[in-house]
Amino acid sequence: MTHDRSRVSDRPFWSLDGLRLGAMLMAPALPGMMAFAIAVGATEARKGFAPIEAALMNLLVYAGASQMVAMEAWPQQLTLASIPALALLVATVNARMLLFGASLRPWLGPLPAWQIYPMLQLTTDPGWIICMRYRAKGGNDAGVFLGGALLVWVAWLATTAAGYLMGALIADPRKIALDLVLPIFFAAMLVPLWSGRGRRRAIAWAIAGAVALATERLVPGWWFVIAGALVGSLAEAFLEEARDA
């Protein structure tokens, strides 16, 4: 079937083994993600969202950090004008995922759109970084994306619900560092991401960090991620070119 043909060519393919591998690669990210999901669920309960509203948000918005930010900004009296404002807020917190999708294009682009666009709804930070790692090692099985994504999806829905029910039990998520789960996981990923690219990579990362810090100072919100990442990546692209030339 397509499976065998694609393994010969350079096209991405789907396999059950890929689903399994994706879930396996994702497993280490689960405890941290679940801890964060409990904090999100607990916040939903504390802010007075009905169970069905909380479930809908966890299912459809499906982006914990942006949900936290939106719930912080949620007005006492919801007006028509506050709806697009909340949507815009969520878009800015999640704007980094534009970059995730863009970086998936060279890999998954050859697959038919109907296989990719529904799956993109399940994009997460750890899911993306794990796929990039797998792809950088030469992997080409799109099942890895889906397998990891489905595992996170199920765990997220179950754990946010548990957090909602536990509600006020978690008095202060900061105390057990739940607010730092994502940066900690990301920082751990720096070690395999470094992978011997040497000085050019160091320069690009330094630029990304400096631009992100400056943006964080000057612009409110989460723009620092996208600004730092874009400028740093552009720098790496042009630095390699300068060297090759």
Added chain:
Amino acid sequence: MPEVGHFGTVAAILAMAAASYAMRAGGFWLMAYVPLTARVRRMLEALPGTVVVATVLPIVVREGIPAALAIAAAGAAMLIRRNDLLAVLAGMAAAAAARAWLVT
């Protein structure tokens, strides 16, 4: 009127969901119209590292010593054992300990 309130909340959630999906799918969609030259490819390949650095560094500066210790512990655990889970647990433990024992 509680019905109206509930309806408004659901409408807001749906709008937020649409915004989220636009971000998730938008980058992939957009890159269909950008030719994948060698330079563009290199840029995209550099993104994982730069996204991570641009996310982590401002958070560390904002959160101070506990976050810095957490990142250091996670990095050290990863260097020594190459184990994602161990690294996250080490990082959280370091941050929780620092927050419990350090002033501020």
